[in-house]
Amino acid sequence: MKYFVIALVGVLFAFPPVFQFGAVAQSNIPEGTEKIFIDGKEYYLHKVQQGEGLYRISVSYGVSQKEILEVNPSAAFGLKLGQVLKVPVIKGRNSTEAQLKSEEYIYHTVEKGQTAYYIAKRYRVDLQDIYDNNPGSDQQLLLGAFIKIPKDKVRHINYTISDDGYYVHKVEPKETLYGIAKKYRLDINDILKYNEGLESGVLTAGSFIRVPVDVIEERDLAPKEKVGGTDDALYIYHKIKEGETLYSIAESYNAKPHDVIIANKSINANDLPNGYLVRIPKASIKHGKKENPFEDAVLKNHKIKKREQLYDVADKYDIPSDIIEKVNASAGIDLVKWKKGMVIKVPTKKWVEQYYESELQVNLEDSEVNKKGVLPFEKMECDLYDYSLTRPSIKVALMLPFNVEATRRMNFTEEELNGEMIQTPNENRRLSMRSKVFVEFYQGVLLALETLKQEGVNVDLFVYDTAPDSLKLKEILSKPELEHVDLIIGPAYSSNLKYVSDFSKQHEIPMVYPLSTLNKQMDHNPLLFQANPSDTLMFDIMARRVIQSSRGNRLVMIRTENEDNEFEQRLSQLIRDKVYWESFKNGEVPDFVEYKFKQDDLASLERMLDKNKENTVLIPSIEEAQVNRIVTTVKGAADKTKANVTLWGLPDWMKYNTINPEDIHQLNGRIFSYYAVDYNDSINDERIMAYRHWFKTEPIAISPFFQAASAQSNMSRYSLWGHDVSYYFISALRDYGTNFPHCLLHHKPHTIQSKLNFLRVSNWGGFYNHGLFVLKFSPDFNLEIEEVQ
Template sequence: MKINKHIKELNESKLHASNFDFFMASKLTDILISKLTLVFLLSIILNYKQLKNKYLMNCFFRSILFFCFLIGSVGIANSQNLSVELSKNKVVVGGETYFMHLVKEKQTLFSISKAYGVELSLIMRVNRKSDPNVKVGEVLRIPVLKSIALDDPSISEKNNDLFEYYIVKEGDTLYSISQKYGVDIKTIIQNNPGLNTNLVLGSVVRIPKSLQQKKEELHVVVPKPDKKYFYYVIKKGDTEYSISKQFFMKLRKFRKLNPSVKKKTLKIGSWVRIPRYLVPEEYFKIPEVKKDTISDLSNVMDTMMEVKPKPEYLAQNKIRIGLFLPLYLETNDTINQIRTYKDTIPVVLEREPRLIYSKSRNFIRFYQGVLAAIDSIEKEGISVDLHVFDTERSVERVQQIISRITYTDFDYFIGPVYQNTFSPVAKLAQQKGIPIISPLSSQNQELKTNPFVFQLNTSVESVCDKMSDYVCDDFDMKNIIVVHPERYKHLKEYKVVEDVERNLFESGKYWLNDQISYKKISFEEYGLYGIERILCDSCENVIILPINNQPLVENIITNLNVLSQRFAIRLVGFSKWQRFNSLDPELLYHLNFTMFSPYFVDYKSSWVNSFITNYRDKYLCEPNDFSYSGYDICTYFSKGISKFGKDFMEHINDMDRNMLLQSNYYFKRVNAFGGFENNGFHFLNYSRDFKIRHLITEPEKRNEEIDYIQKAFNY
């Protein structure tokens, strides 16, 4: 260890010395050039009268241009050779890991991309940049290239006319490899004796090349770069736009240089012309080709033959959970004690049957759901160590708990449920890198600043996004009506109106399609008859209520029910309305009520009925929403950590959601430095035939990537 330390110090001293030498050399060069330029200009002024000959004048002016170019090239060389210190700070966004690089003085986007070994175009795309300019103090996300660690150059260089050699990476299957190379699974197995369907990470698979692929490789010859052009080889995923963007070309110019692109689509392995002056120097470097030997190939093949399929293993067999709930145990003991006196001696008797303190009732159901999940998990060979802490609603009590568990290792925390008690535990979780789950709150204050927070209850803003996507999915033959109170723009629910109008007007769809109708009306001002006047007889009327105020919602729904007998109405609203006790559920069926909710229990499911039966037998009571929530949280996160270990947060959405009873988990990071919010929804429709249509919505991954980039630095 001491030797390594001395070597490291020696290397650092050499690095500083080389940087100092380069700095002094660049300064001396600047001084020398500036003095030569001054002498040259003075000589021009003194000999101006002798420069009447046009030829001599041209020579002098060309000399001036040469000196200007020389000074500029020295400045560029100095800026490009500036050392870039690599960042050690990382953040995980949507399963992808990024370095967080702080731009310092004299650093350029090209020098940063060169230092990290990441393509300039990729850095620009991740950080939503249209040009390669950066500012001092700007924070950039630099993708961490995971594939470099698994790819062995000695393997990829063994590709020949007959076979390609592929190293198995995480998540690969025989089917995915066969689809990637266009070779059927049977052929792959025949060319890899001993290969099993369970692929081993890091093993080598030999892929036979198809005849068509061999012909294409033989016919396509990429020209060498010349004085005018660089010949870029088309890769998978390349388009005209992406290539022109990568080299900062206009699409028109790209097509003009490559007229054949107009006539046919881009083929992988073919080439296009790029002006040489637009191409960075690293593109012209020829990689060193290592010598290949037959013995090396046989060693690789022997290794492949020795690999035996292993059964699926767990990264962790033991899970430690910290459960923070306001159980009010002391209060429950107090209310169940009856104090009497016998001959002046106090006697304490236990109340029969026992009473349960009202504030702890639902959280006891939650705790029972967690216990039911642990019973199920332990049957699969996973050991669970559960630590339960009674937080009540006291910050002082939570601080005492934290002082006792500071040096205890946990895999994840559930709770606390209240914001004032959640914040201290969240700080401890952030310090120790422990995932912490907010099970009930939809507006957790730690979500935007703590990367380890998981908010399971979806915010109103996210629900509004989903509602607007649903309404705007197909505008044709729809009469969209927003029924609102007199003052509503300050409400969170107003976001659904903003999103719908953005989709309608900013995109131009409203002006191009005559079959779209959009109106807004104040119920307090115009009432039932005003709504009736703007309803359509010949198309569906999609009515949006951007409110959650119970008296107002019930009043509007009651009035709309009168119109539902004459008009085709689809009411779009919020899941909170289901909990309005004074609202007749029959009205929701009449109005074809449609909503998105993160929770739904399908009582027709055998999985749900089995849970209910076991719960009744063990706890002699009925499970409620808190019971289902406790079961889902403990099951999902415990199985995820047991499968992926410390990498669980990078695979948070790779778990099987069919194990859940009422939830639909799909997590999105809210910004580059914040935690995860659940964006998994159940689509529910109370149809006019008195049936509830249920559908588990799938996330739109295409929009998700754009959403991450937009929220990258919202903190």
């Protein structure tokens, strides 16, 4: 008997309930329930009523089933009418009825291996909130104990319905697009239409896809014969009757029992409350009787071990769990009765592969070819296009505010002669400062076109001056030739972005937004490329690289006292989360110090540094004055303590001329940068020499080392960027044709100052550039350029 009770408690550990008392408050402690003290401990005395189960009692009293079984071992063998149970009184949880009725908390039952930090991350609350509401939780969490999560502290993130009315589905490991479409009773093309990023044939676990609600709702999703109950777009709702089980209800609707159980996790399958509603997923309902393909499956027996679940068996044999379910259903084995020692059937992997091959062939034969002539979700082949066969002319529209009229006015002098105004050209030609950046970019485009010409590529370049305002841009967009270009580069300003983006989406023309980082159209246009990297989209990559470099070191993060700086707050929080998550995941205690910098507080910083190991120091700020003061103080602390320090900084630092470059070298500076020119590269040297010859000026990176950017400079800052952007996209059109957006993972052209790498911001949105370098400054004044992978 002892063994049986222990086994049952083990099962309860495997399936601990998560209570939200605000959601299950129909049952509370019955009025007039008596209390008793036994061996100094306080208990409620509860008399079992007709139809009552252990789960319902545990919910009523705000305790777990495990906690009831620990003081009532005989309850493991079933409850009898009139039986009296002892229910522990737990201070702060069920000591008063008013507390049970409270909607202030979510109650979480601690599972094996869970920490307070893990629970805080799961419910998106601060770790201190867990400690404050659960005394002793900062020392140890007991398996099966309840943790109170204050609802008002939860940071809500809703992935269910997007603002524009889509279901947003998170892709799980091993999930297929066919399976997702089947779940929502849609065609694959219905999903591809609203998630253009999936046309490459790649479905990534953890990504999100949009499921069109209007398509779901306009179809008749109900089965031909409805047993009873109400329904909506995704579910039929069945009212529970006396004697029914989830398995019998699923059978009556011809639905998969496993899917019905998963859809009703909050209900105890062994104690169904009469009159309650259960959900029948419409996608799980089988229509008509088909020939059973699983009857002839090659099977082997598997004996269920203690605490082993279906997903454990699926993982062990590398067989999808739904196949195991179908095979056992065909063999007459009810997996709903899952228990230790039960023998189930598992098909061989070879048979499963043959089954999927036959299923895929049937699906492809039944599928319609989409408008691009590609079978739905067939993986895009990126090596089939051959530009050399016909060498078509690639048409590119360049839209920038050159402000030609402003420059023209600067270079002509008006004077009156015989009553007429005569314009005389000035001897020394000048360029409007407002035009300089865009002319430099254009010169870089011309340099790229010269290279492409030598490589045998034909390009028709249409150049448009979008200055002075949006009216001029609308006039340009109405030109008939624009509907037939292969690529748009521009506009320069965010105020004009929506007009061009709408045009791009309407005519299915890829567009590159080349200069600004302010972009509100990324989620609305799957053909929009954000070329200039945005810091906030790069936080995760930067944080991961810093933490990777700090393994085995002391990591010191030095914050400013500016609590209102959202940039610094977000990056600091991300670093903090990643440090603790990586450490706890590996069973380690992180050597991490966070310090708010106070001016002239050199002594405190000295104490932060460890003299016996490497120190990785990160300053997550882009405020120039603050950064300069902190760097100077870190240098002083490192000199005084003789500690080994590696200093990490952000891309904006490269344009701060107040920073002493010598300090960066002495501190083994590691500065993130989006731009870096390798002058030892022979191809770079050749193209830079050509630029000097053509335009009689020196091209430099947009962010030269520790120099303030200046339009007054005689050097060309944006020409290499113009070269890289235009060469990257025009060569992509040459190599992959109009399908190039789906093939960019393979596209690695030679660029001069930036490694352009593009990722989709979502499966339905555009692309952002995540190309990033680390500039490594060493004490011997050498510089190494590392591309962040």
